Amino acid sequence: MAIWSKVYYTETLKGQRLDSEYFDPTDLDIIGNLLDSCQAEPIGAGLCTVTSGYTPQYSENGIPIIRSGDLSELLITEDNLLKADPTENRIFYLKKHDVLISSIGCGSIGKVSIYLGEENTTGTVSEVTVLRNSTVNPFFLALFLMSDMGQRLIAREITGATGQQHLLPSKVKKILIPFPYEKHEWATKIYTEIVQRLSESKRFYLEAENIITYNLGVDSLTLEPNLFVTHTFKGTTASGRMDAEHFTSKSSTIEKLILDYSIRSNKEYLLGRLVTENKRGGQPLYCDDLNGLPVVNSKHVQAGQVILDRNRRCTSNSNNSLVLNFGDVLVNGTGVGTVGRCAAYLHDQPAIPDAHVTIIRTSQVDPIYLSVFLNSIAGQLQVQKHQRGSSGQVELYPEDIAKFYIWNAPKPIQDQVREMVIQSYTALEDTKRLLESAKKQVSNLFTEGGII
Structure with missing residues (x-):
């Protein structure tokens, strides 16, 4: 059945748009209700x-x-x-309480x-629109813009073709926010509660890292960098490296600690000998089908979690890429500030890693423990x-990850x-459910009859 909207010519001039998406009947009904009721x-x-x-x-x-x-x-x-000087x-x-909207980037x-951080401690770039000094409760403002209704109003103002989309500040200014504002204090x-539960999740994960560093003995080491390191010519040629970063004394100290333990316990320490799979994903064939498999790229692999939220989709297991399963260990393979970032895949939903993500599988070491070890200082010094x-x-x-001492x-x-990470993940999932409930509550506040 055909669906269309009838709009005045003056409305097309005001919006400077003639595309049918901008005049979607559902969106026009939402706007009409918000204005009238x-x-x-x-x-x-x-x-x-x-x-x-500003982009630095x-x-x-x-x-x-x-x-x-x-x-x-x-x-x-x-x-x-990333950091900027x-x-x-x-x-x-x-x-504090600035509301941020991403204005570029597919997905x-x-x-x-x-x-929610302190002032003068964190910056942002030109591709992020900032809503500041709001007369609206900033928590309500954020929740409304995150809700299905808010996201429809945001999507309506996005311009450009696929792959080159933009959300200009001038377009953000057109987005409607409901009134009366005094009823929005519940959002605070x-x-x-969301912040408290997130803090709990982070505390569990930090405890997992602390268990490793304390029991391995990293806390008692002196990891100050030396001004220079003496190394054999044979060792440099064998490694194929001549850069100073590869021969830092800090990573050598960690490796010696692990090697000494492995000799005493008669256990394998080289990651390449502990894994059954160690390879990067492939280049997915992207599609618009929401039933396709979500694609996990480097920005989705955070320290301790893999994000499945608005990921792009692919048609199938394209280019012979591995399908991610529960317990796979994912490592970012590229990017300043993100390379070496690691997380265990704890979702039940299958997904596809792209060509910038390395997948590690092992049956000799608990994979969740392995992911935390790689994120700890003992793992990150080896990343460097x-x-x-x-x-x-x-x-x-x-092939370089295979050389890590574990x-x-x-x-x-x-x-x-493992138990600490599972508790962290459970707290994080509870937080997501709380946020989704809040977003639905915001949408349900507004009906054809106005505010409930």
């Missing part, structure tokens, strides 16, 4: 300041920068952010988050040692780490 006002009518950040030159250390792909409906993990860049600093455009209580390439183009290849800890320790 809920006294809604556009964001640009003085509800808040609409601005955006990145460096190894400095101020964390939130990019469009970093936005999450839950809290943004600053451990995963404030002495060499003009940085747009975020303020991330339209994502909404709220910044909901978000407070084995990564290749210049600034901005670093890679960590499966502490094959006693089973009770591996079981303890």
Whole structure:
């Protein structure tokens, strides 16, 4: 059955749009209801300041920068952010309760988050629209924009073709926000509970890392970098490396600690001998079918979790890529600030990794324990040692991951780490369910009759 909308010519001029998607009947009904029954006002009518950040030159250390792909409906993990030197860049600093909207990027455009950190500690880029000094409760504003209704209104203002889409600040200003604002205080209580549960999830995961570093003895080591390292010519030629980072004393100290334990316990320590699979994914054949398998790329592999949220879909197991199963260990293979980031895949839903993600499978070490070990300082120092390439183009290849020294800890320790990660994951999933419930509550506030 054909579906169409009848609109006045003046409306097409006002919106500067002639595409049918912009005048979708469902969207027009939502807008009409918000205007007639809920006294809604556009964001640009003085509800808040609409601005955006600056894109800096990145460096190894400095101020964390939130990019469009970093936005999450839950809290943004600053451990995963790129850094920028404030002495060499003009940085747009975020303020507490800024609402952030991703304005570019397939799969991330339209994502909404709220910044809850301290002022003058974190910046953002030009591809992120910032809603600041809101006269609306910022928690309600974020939840409304995350809800199905808010996402439809955001999607309506996105311009450009697939792969080159943009959400301009001038378009964000047109998005309607419902009234009356004094009834929105419940959103603060909901978000407070969300933050508490996220903190609980993070605490469990940090405890898992601490179990490893304490029992391995990393805490008692001196890991200060030396000004120089003496190494044999034979050793440099065997490794095929001549860069100083590969021969840092910090990674050598960790490797000696693991090797000594392995000799005493008569256990294998080389990762390549402990795994049954160690390979990168392939290039998926993307599709618009929501029933396709979700694709996991490097931005979805966070430290300790694999994100399945608005992932692009692929038609099938294309290019002979592995299908991810529960317990697979995923390692980011590329990207400054993200290379070597690791997580166990704890979802029941099958997925496809892309060509920038390495999949590790093992039956000799608990895979969840292995993922935490690789994220710990003992694993990350080896990431720094084995990564290749210049600034901005670093890679960590499966053949180099196979050279990692792994502490094959006693089973009770591996079981303890696994239990902490499962508790962390459970708390995280509870948080997601709470957020989804809050988003539905926001949508249900507004019906044809107005506010319930």
